[in-house]
Amino acid sequence: MALLPAVADLAQRDACLNLLCEQLPALISIVDSAGKLIMASAQHALLEGVSSNPEDWRKVTDLYPASFQGTLEGLKELRHDPDGRVEFKARHKDGQFHVYQIRCLRQIADGQQPVLVLF
Numbered sequence: 001m002a003l004l005p006a007v008a009d010l011a012q013r014d015a016c017l018n019l020l021c022e023q024l025p026a027l028i029s030i031v032d033s034a035g036k037l038i039m040a041s042a043q044h045a046l047l048e049g050v051s052s053n054p055e056d057w058r059k060v061t062d063l064y065p066a067s068f069q070g071t072l073e074g075l076k077e078l079r080h081d082p083d084g085r086v087e088f089k090a091r092h093k094d095g096q097f098h099v100y101q102i103r104c105l106r107q108i109a110d111g112q113q114p115v116l117v118l119f
Contacts, residue, residue, distance in 0.1 A: 027100055031060045048091040065090060075104040 021028060021041040029040040037057050045052045049065035057063055064072060068088055075086060085101045092098060 027063070027102065029060060029063055035059045035061065037062065046092045046094075048093050052093075075102065 017039075021039065024041060025043060026041060027043050027047075029044070030038040032038060037059055040054070040057055040063055042054070044050055044057070044063040045054065047063075047065055049067075050063060051057065061069060061072060068090070071086055071088060085103050087099060087101050089097050089099050
């Protein structure tokens with residue numbers, strides 16, 4: 001893994017990635033080709049209309065408010081455009097609005113299922 005080349009222990013890498021996903025103020029998720037969630041950042045829990053409990057997050061559609069669901073479908077087309085981004089304004093549970101830009105990357109790792117990375 002190029003992200004943490006100095007960390008050889010998988011448990012230590014996992015802990016580092018978990019820390020990033022919990023503390024980074026960004027919407028980051030990784031899903032498989034069927035839309036099943038592999039990993040998501042804690043920031044999603046702040047969005048109004050999204051469960052605060054990560055155990056409720058099963059699919060990428062669980063991570064975004066209902067008003068953004070149609071745009072999620074369009075993101076699949078962006079995975080072929082390295083500069084493609086979607087911008088959306090979302091209300092947080094505290095009532096504040098935040099603007100996010102989302103990119104969608106498609107990755108295939110050594111014959112495994114394709115995954116999408118949204119950030």
